[in-house]
Amino acid sequence: MTPTAPFPQLRRGLIAILRGLRPEDAVAVGQAIFDAGIEAIEVPLNSPEPFVSIRSMVEALPSMALIGAGTVLAAADVDNLAEAGGRLLVSPNIDAAVMQRAARYNLVTMPGVLTPSEAFHAISLGASALKFFPASVLGPGGISAMRAVLPKHVLVGAVGGISAKDFDNYSAAGVTLFGLGSSLFKPGMSVDEIRQRAIAAVAGWDAVFAGA
Numbered sequence: 724m725t726p727t728a729p730f731p732q733l734r735r736g737l738i739a740i741l742r743g744l745r746p747e748d749a750v751a752v753g754q755a756i757f758d759a760g761i762e763a764i765e766v767p768l769n770s771p772e773p774f775v776s777i778r779s780m781v782e783a784l785p786s787m788a789l790i791g792a793g794t795v796l797a798a799a800d801v802d803n804l805a806e807a808g809g810r811l812l813v814s815p816n817i818d819a820a821v822m823q824r825a826a827r828y829n830l831v832t833m834p835g836v837l838t839p840s841e842a843f844h845a846i847s848l849g850a851s852a853l854k855f856f857p858a859s860v861l862g863p864g865g866i867s868a869m870r871a872v873l874p875k876h877v878l879v880g881a882v883g884g885i886s887a888k889d890f891d892n893y894s895a896a897g898v899t900l901f902g903l904g905s906s907l908f909k910p911g912m913s914v915d916e917i918r919q920r921a922i923a924a925v926a927g928w929d930a931v932f933a934g935a
Contacts, residue, residue, distance in 0.1 A: 725823075726849030736880070737761045739778075756907075762789055774803050815838060833850065834850050835855075836853050846873070855880065880898065
């Protein structure tokens with residue numbers, strides 16, 4: 724199967740998950756997160772008018788920003804994501820039709836996996852990176868055990884119950900990408916609070932990974 728786009732080189736392996744983001748807040752929130760040093764942003768599709776938010780951020784933020792959708796479950800949503808200008812596709816599962824459509828648009832993909840079988844299936848479908856979800860269930864030990872049998876070049880991300888305090892333990896398990904949800908953003912938070920949380924997450928990342 725045709726692989727999807729390779730995962731780009733980000734300054735930090737952090738992805739902001741903005742579940743519940745409202746379109747009228749998208750640019751201000753996205754800009755604050757990007758300015759803090761987080762270059763990848765996903766808007767889950769169970770948010771209000773997610774493709775409007777994605778388009779707004781794509782148009783407002785620098786081209787190096789990796790903007791896209793999360794909770795992508797259907798191939799038709801991939802079409803909508805590409806039409807909105809998004810480049811990142813994140814899902815809680817691994818679906819062949821979604822992956823095939825993503826490859827058509829050369830999107831960066833991060834499907835959700837929980838078992839070795841799912842991980843190898845995602846790799847065979849050309850995933851850009853693997854999203855171990857929910858990471859809090861597996862823990863660093865579970866991911867480390869699976870990481871040992873995966874190809875060394877495969878990028879591994881942890882999503883679900885993750886905050887900056889977890890970076891150190893998960894990095895030892897071979898995790899280089901982290902999806903930050905409620906530890907970074909919740910609907911109703913002020914832009915300043917989101918900015919401060921993003922700055923703290925970046926500082927946590929740098930403390931573990933800078934110079935590694």
